[in-house]
Each structure stands twice: as C-alpha cells, then as structure tokens.
Amino acid sequence: MEQKSWKPWALLAPSLSAVFFLLVVPVCFIIVYSFWLRAPTGADIPAFQFGNYAKFFEDFFYPSILLRTIRVSLETVALCLIMGYIPAYFFYRTETRYKPALLILIMLPFWISFIIRTLSWINILGETGLINHVLMKIGILNEPLSLLYNEAAVLMGLIQYLLPFMILNIYVSLEGIDKSLLEAARNLGCTEWQAFKEVTLPLSLPGVSAGCLLVFVLTSGTYLPPMILGGPGNDMIANLIFKRVIGTLDWPFGSAISVLLLALLGVIVFTYNRYLGINQIFKSLQSGGE
C-alpha cells in the first residue's frame, strides 16, 4: 500500500511542477504586482493598496472596454456557432472515405502562424486587396470599399482563429451520439428535421456549450485581431493590458486589469463547470489531438 501511495504523485510530479511553476507562480506574481505602485520613470514600488483596482472603476472608460470585450466575445461565439455547427454536422453524417482528410483540413490553419493568418486579411480586405480589386475590375464598384480597420474586420479575424475550436467541440459531441437513435426516431415516424431537432440537437448541446465556452474565453484574452485589423475604437481588454504593461510600463495597473479579467473568466468557467461539466472540453481537445 505504501508503495502505491507515492507512485501516482511521482507520475504526476512533472505535470504538477509545470502547472505550479508556469501557471500558479506567474499568477501569484501578477496578483502581488496588482497591489504595487508605479513610479513615473517606470520603476515599480512595492506596496499593498487597492488604488489600481479603484482606478479601473473610477469612471466608465475601463469598464466600457470590458463590456465591449464581452459583447465582441458573445458575437464571436454566436457567429462561430452558426458557422461551425453545419460543417461539424456534415463530418458526423458523411460516409465519405475522405473524412479523416476533411478533419485534417480543419486543423490545417493551426499549421500557419496566427499572426500571418491575421495579417493576410489585409491582402483580402484592403483597399487594394482581393475583394476590392475584383469588384472594381468587374465594374460593380468605382471606389474601393473600406473593409478594414473596423469591428467587422476584427470579428472576421477572430472567427478565422476560433472557428476550428467550435467545429471540433461540436463534432466530438456529435460523434458520441449513437446513430441507431436516429434510425429509431425515423422508424417511429419522425421526419429528418424532427429527428435532428428532437435527438441530434439536444444530445450535441454539451459540445455546443463547450465550444461556446472555449471560444468565449479565447476571444476575451486575445489582442492581435483588434490590434492588426481594428480601428481606433475597437480595442479590447487584452489590448488595454498590453498597452498598460508594454506601452506605459505600468505593470501594477496592467496586473490589476489582468486579475479582474481572470476573475471574470473564472466565474464563467466555474458556472459552466457547475452546471455542464468541464470534461466535455477535455474530450474535445483530446479528440482534436488524436
């Protein structure tokens, strides 16, 4: 028995060490920093005060960026869900022998740098980009459309980044549905649509909710699409953190905003886990890696 008791810990030690040193320790640093003060030169002054948190809520400016982040995240989730369910359902139902190849296509974007993928939209949406070029060439437009540096372009950048996460989550959930249930529904008189509505859709909801959570969390923390594709008014909370930490060397305030974002996402993940179970996400991620 004694021999058994240390073995799991020995096996877990590398993972636990990685989590401790690469996650717990940095988060603790951020929390400690959030109470410090910043000198005008950029030097940090150790202290214990809540001024950085008070500053965040002293007027509506910072909360408004947080609210914008939540809004854009929800819009991204909705769009990814609409655009992701259909291909996931197709992968589930298709009998083609090319199914593994199709699934690899979903993973393909991850092989290219996220920055390059985001920058490439400039070549597509820009005033001299592909869309404007074609529309002007065929005479539909006389003047190029301004498609870049606005919220729509940011959403486009976010969707191309996050759509595969949504598709994979839904697909894994669909794959777990016993197809004989659908046959039974059809035998009992359901139409194709009714079978989908009454059987497939409810059983795929854990995957849908896992995908939504993952997309929401990742959107909330990303700053590249707003920075590269957004205009002056499209900054999100991660851009604010980036500017405070990098732009003004105000690590204490940047840390306080990070802690607030962490707390918000923590509440959302906790609520999700309480009612739906976090294990669905792990199942999806495992399947994506297989």
Added chain:
Amino acid sequence: MAKEPIEQLDTLFDRYMDGKISRRNFIKYLGMAGVTAGIVGGPFGGFTRDALAAKSIRFDGWGGVVSKAFREYAFDPFAKETGIKVIDGEFGDMDTYLTRVKASFPPGGEYNLAHLSGVFDYARYIGLGFGVELDESKIPNLKNVMNAMITPYKKISDGKLSAVPYDLGQTGIAYNTKHISKSKAEKLGASLLWDKDLKDKLGSWGDWRTNIWYAALHTGQSPNDIKKMDDIWDALREQRDLIKKYWSSGAELMSLLANEEIYATVAWSGRVAALQDQGHPIGFLAPKNCYSWQECIFVIKGTNLDYAHKLLDFMLSPECSIAVAKGQKYPPSLDPTRIDMPEEVKKLPAFDPTGKLDGYLFADPEYWNSRQLKWSEKWDRVKAGA
C-alpha cells in the same frame, strides 16, 4: 540571427508587402522562419543561445530597412574583422523594448546594446539604473561626432556617457502626392493631419508623444512648453474621428502608405525616403518645429565593455557610419564640418551641413518624461474614444 519569432515573421511579411519576395518564396521563407523559431524557441533554444554566446554581443534595433543596413554595413564587417559576432534583435517601439529589458533577469542582463531614440529615452534608461560608464579613450572615433549631439547625453549622466550618438531623423508628415498637392501640404503644415477632406484617409503612430507634439503644432503651441492642455486633447479627439488607423510599426506605416489605405500620416523621415526609393508617390513635409530626434547606441549594464567599445568605435568610423546612413536613410551623427559627406547623405531628410543642429527642435527629456504617466494614460483614453 536571434530575432524573436514574431519579429522574424513581421520582417518576412514586411518584405512580402514591399514586393521584394515572390508569393512562392514567401511561403518557403515562412516555413524556414517556423523551423528557426522552433529551434531557437524550443527545447533546444538554450543550447542554441549558449552556442551563440561565445564571443558575441547582442544588439537590438528598429528592424526593417534600418536593421538590414546595420547588419550589412556594420555587424557583418565587424564580425569579419574582430571575430566578435553581433546577434541582432528587433523592436517595434521604445516602450515595448524597455519592457523587455525591464523583464529580463537580472533586469537588463539579457541585453547589451540598443538603438534608442531620443534623449528622453536615454534619460529613462539612466533613471532606471541600466546605464554604464563608457571609456571615451577606447572609442577614438567619438571625436568625429557632433558636439551638439553629445552634450545632451552628458548632461543627463553627470558628464559621462552610457551611449554614443549615432544618427538623427525627424517625424514629419508623409503624404500621397497623387491625392494631396505639395502646395496644399505646405500651406496646411501640421494641420494637414486635421483636414476634414481626408477623413478616413489619415493615419498616425499610436505613440502618445508624437500625437501630443503634432497637436501642439496644430493648436499653435510650443511642444516643449504646452500651456493649454485641454486644447491638445480637444484637437486629438477631433483628429481621432478622421483617423483610419493608428499604426504600430515601421512596417505597418510603409504598408498603409504603399497600399494607399491612407493618404497622409506622421512618418519617420527614413521610412519615407525608403518608400520614395521604391518609387511610391510619397512626399515628406517637415513643418515648422517638426519633431526631431537623435538616436544613440546605448550600452546596457552588464555588457562586456571591451566588446562594446570595439563595436561602437567600428560603427562610428566614417566608412561604416556613412554606409549605414545611406542604407537606413538617416543622416549620421558625424560632424559634416569635420568629415566629408557624400551627396547621397547630404540629400537625406534632417541632414544639417552646419553640424550645430540650430533650429532643430528635440523633445525636452525632463519635460516629457515627467508627464509620461499622466499623458500616456490620457492619450489611450482619447484614442479609444473617451
């Protein structure tokens, strides 16, 4: 060279956008950049860095055409002559780089030499304790540098130097000559950046100093002694509604102008000269009290001073300095009354044949650094729509 993976990709994209590499090669280099990033940043990164550490010194600069000029005309010949390899990295702006220096362990310890912009930046590094004391006797070529460029640095560090002045430039206004006439640009001066006819065709750098400086010119105030700050913020709010994009790197500036996403923006003189060289219809305007700056090669605490002295002296030699100036399109710090300059250098924006820099307006380091915290935060709010 040991660039950060993101910077490698940025440089690659920069070259692709400039049309210097084909689509096919772009994909090929993308793959190679990925492999390099894997080797340098992956589990073998430590070995790679250790291998590079032998007889080497790190230099961080502005990337793009500037980095290319340094590598080609300074670092490679220096390595050939001395056997000391220069590992060059890049940064997009001064604040980002200072954050990296501050975050390194021990602070500043991973970095050696940096191409800093503005005397105010020198003051920040000295203020944070990142400076060293250079032995001027080991940099004989320092005697050729303009006194007007050395004096401001010595004032900050008690008569000593932790850097050598290297070049100077201006943040003026770049405008597309197909859409904006030279006479209109000259007539409006800084106010061209507030021209309502150019709504959604204007750009600006995201930097707080530059925007406040130009708002001061637009509102008729002295940038180093702004009396009516409310007028500045109002002007910046007004301008924000006309701006299409606040760019964040030299590569992005060049891409926006070259692709005609914007017709006018504040711009670094050297980058504009590079665009003009590539044949783009871009004019450069240096309005009255244009934002001038002098750049230095700063030596960060903990650096091997023997290597640093050798490299700085090599870089200040007239042959190297002039070659770099031609490449990066910024005039050198060498005094033109003591060193003969070729015509190509004399034609560069911001070149001063007198070597005295009279009439050039630089940012007062004390004035701007003491207001950084307050103004940069306020600028972020204004920029975001507040």
